[in-house]
Amino acid sequence: MLTETDVRDALHNTINSDDVFSWSKDFNFREGALDSLDHATFLLALAEQHDFKFAEQDMPKLNTIQVVLDYAAQVTS
Amino acid sequence: MKEQVGICALSAYVPPERMSLDKLAASFGVNEVFLSKKTGYRKVARKAQEEETSDLAKMAAEPLFQTHPQLRERLGALIVVTQNPDGYGLPHTAAILHAKLQLPHSVAAFDIALGCSGWVYGLSVLKSFMEANEIGYGLLVTADPYSKVIDRTDKNTALLFGDAATATLLGTNDVRWRMGKFVFGTDGTRWTYIRVGDDRKLKMNGIGVFTFSATKVGECVKSVVEANGLSTQDIDRVLLHQGSRYIVDTVGSRLGMAGKTPFFENDVGNTVSSTIPMMLCDPRFNADRRIVACGFGVGLSWAATVLSNANQGV
Numbered sequence: 001m002l003t004e005t006d007v008r009d010a011l012h013n014t015i016n017s018d019d020v021f022s023w024s025k026d027f028n029f030r031e032g033a034l035d036s037l038d039h040a041t042f043l044l045a046l047a048e049q050h051d052f053k054f055a056e057q058d059m060p061k062l063n064t065i066q067v068v069l070d071y072a073a074q075v076t077s
Numbered sequence: 078m079k080e081q082v083g084i085c086a087l088s089a090y091v092p093p094e095r096m097s098l099d100k101l102a103a104s105f106g107v108n109e110v111f112l113s114k115k116t117g118y119r120k121v122a123r124k125a126q127e128e129e130t131s132d133l134a135k136m137a138a139e140p141l142f143q144t145h146p147q148l149r150e151r152l153g154a155l156i157v158v159t160q161n162p163d164g165y166g167l168p169h170t171a172a173i174l175h176a177k178l179q180l181p182h183s184v185a186a187f188d189i190a191l192g193c194s195g196w197v198y199g200l201s202v203l204k205s206f207m208e209a210n211e212i213g214y215g216l217l218v219t220a221d222p223y224s225k226v227i228d229r230t231d232k233n234t235a236l237l238f239g240d241a242a243t244a245t246l247l248g249t250n251d252v253r254w255r256m257g258k259f260v261f262g263t264d265g266t267r268w269t270y271i272r273v274g275d276d277r278k279l280k281m282n283g284i285g286v287f288t289f290s291a292t293k294v295g296e297c298v299k300s301v302v303e304a305n306g307l308s309t310q311d312i313d314r315v316l317l318h319q320g321s322r323y324i325v326d327t328v329g330s331r332l333g334m335a336g337k338t339p340f341f342e343n344d345v346g347n348t349v350s351s352t353i354p355m356m357l358c359d360p361r362f363n364a365d366r367r368i369v370a371c372g373f374g375v376g377l378s379w380a381a382t383v384l385s386n387a388n389q390g391v
Binding site: 035036037039040041044048056059 | 287292
């Protein structure tokens with residue numbers, strides 16, 4: 001089960017910034033914090049390390065911690 | 078036992094004109110950090126307006142005829158890898174290049190329509206063709222000037238691609254690199270990811286290509302190493318198609334071979350099927366014993382082989 005800590009750690013590993021630990025769960029990290037390549041790298045890392053499966057066409061909407069957690073819960077349920 | 082065909086020599090041609098990307102990047106809201114860390118290119122090479130694909134190809138091939146004075150008479154096959162041929166693609170660019178190089182009628186000349194995986198596919202095709210038909214020397218040329226189809230208003234492609242050409246001489250004498258087994262693959266369900274549209278402009282799904290590269294290319298490299306009965310410890314270098322710095326770094330990191338997957342610093346750009354042979358022209362790799370060459374892109378397609386240095390006794 002993917003946790004908030006897992007998501008924040010993956011974001012931190014991708015952009016190497018402690019800011020990720022202070023973002024709200026609804027902060028849209030695609031608005032200035034992660035560019036499109038960072039975003040894809042973050043999702044691939046989650047997929048590889050936590051058995052998180054996502055459809056390629058869903059990538060653009062996976063842009064907040066909460067959305068990622070909800071998506072993961074929906075996919076695994 | 079028949080001698081196996083290998084790589085004897087390589088040469089490359091880069092047109093002298095450079096286009097700086099800084100201003101163009103700024104117009105897209107892209108900063109210098111993105112250019113240097115993500116695409117990896119601050120300038121790209123541009124052919125002259127009147128220069129044709131076969132002109133680039135000729136410039137790449139000519140040095141090999143100078144270093145191998147008998148080549149014109151001994152050459153048996155000529156392949157051009159391109160998806161941006163002369164004119165409208167009929168006739169094939171290899172025939173036009175055949176004329177420009179003043180080659181004899183005995184030379185078989187044909188094109189292969191592949192993108193960034195094309196050089197590796199071409200090696201296998203030409204090697205097999207030469208061995209099947211007992212041809213002594215063959216020439217594999219890559220020339221795919223994307224400036225013919227670049228949309229300067231498209232951030233996904235305008236900051237990446239440069240023009241260049243390479244020529245790789247294959248033969249059985251004075252072999253520098255022996256070719257091992259190859260692996261190939263295609264995912265035709267993603268053919269739309271890199272394509273030329275009805276407006277004759279290049280379209281690329283950049284994130285789709287990145288996701289494909291990050292996941293599939295590592296598998297391809299591991300497969301070819303295993304197919305050749307080797308482990309990654311036996312490999313000195315992995316020459317990946319230089320799609321962008323970020324792709325090369327990501328694939329290297331995910332493979333656990335980051336120190337072995339160089340990004341070729343240059344002001345030329347992503348030159349499609351020419352990126353791997355351009356790197357192999359560089360003398361810094363002469364001491365390597367075994368190199369994996371892995372091309373991937375349009376199709377989407379991928380191909381890899383292991384090159385063993387004949388001068389290093391492997």
